[in-house]
Amino acid sequence: MLDKRKIKTRRDIEQALLTLLTKKSFRQITVNDICERSLTSRSTFYDHYDDKYDLLNRLVDRYTQEFKVLASEKFNQVVFSDDQRFAISQITNPLLEDREAINVLLNIHEDQMDLFRNWQNILIGLWSHGLDQVNIVEDVPKDYLIKVNTDIVLDYLIWSLDHNRGNQDAVNLVRKMVVQTFKGNGIN
Amino acid sequence: MLDKRKIKTRRDIEQALLTLLTKKSFRQITVNDICERSLTSRSTFYDHYDDKYDLLNRLVDRYTQEFKVLASEKFNQVVFSDDQRFAISQITNPLLEDREAINVLLNIHEDQMDLFRNWQNILIGLWSHGLDQVNIVEDVPKDYLIKVNTDIVLDYLIWSLDHNRGNQDAVNLVRKMVVQTFKGNGIN
DNA sequence: AACATAATGTTCGAAAACGAACAGTTAAAT
């Protein structure tokens, strides 16, 4: 993967798909559309990808993986530390780098290629494990706590990506809401 | 020029130069810089251009030519018609298409590759011929009238490109000022 | 002035992307 031609071809094809996805649905988009917009030939497209599903898959996988690494690394700090420096922006800021691509993909829900659902599942896993390490409020079903905390965080991520910035008040609110799910509202 | 590779290569190289010009001076920019940023190899660069001067030259030429055609076609309408539909936006609007490139190039003043000066000379030529077709105010040197009308128009073009929009009040003012250079302030 | 370092411009075999053609499939339109 050192050859500049391969890098450029993939870049152009990916960008073409992302742009087309803002105009029509994935189903409506043809390989011809992608080739036309990316100025690549059909044969070159198939040199790189099996089909348009493969292409979308790789994009979704990339940002799923990036999120998985980021979220896993920062989860404990973000959730269990009061230190401002470890706020959720540790996760959002790097993602803003690829904001345009991510924003498009988060709204694509093709069977087995759903970035939003992947992120959700990752957060569910992290919260599932995270809530084991802390006392949680009694009488509330744990699976509900996992789900609601996941969505509280996810909604902030989406908002942040959508507006291309953070919001400290929202961050504070996230923290306050999450803490409500901990027994005695104390951390540790 | 049907091959997509050529189109893409030139597109990428041109875009690289334009981006680099927002960061450093043309003199400081090396062919290596351009190749690095455009993801093209040095040998490919020299397949397309003699050197970086040739590259800049072609860009300047392109937008000089575009302006020449536009301005020549629309000059009489813009200057001598009261009809709003023939206002100066007839010239500015098409140029806004390539706003980013043009804005960069208008600020590059390399010997013999100066888009700003080219535009100025084109307008001087048009005004020079245009003022022959109308009575001008007495006692004011004609070459001064040519120059001042040129700059009044040019300043609006620059402003419009810089702000990426038109301004009807400014357009009206341009018209009022220009008419002052006509004898009796009447048109025709 | 001597030196190292960087930029220029050229060459050439290897790799990638190209266009065009093809058969097979899908989907509308008649």
Added chain:
DNA sequence: ATTTAACTGTTCGTTTTCGAACATTATGTT
């Protein structure tokens, strides 16, 4: 039900781009 048109995926000979190497010419430092 049949035709038409579009899309898919593949093949192959041609063209372009690539990387690496090279000699040459600035550029600038001690």
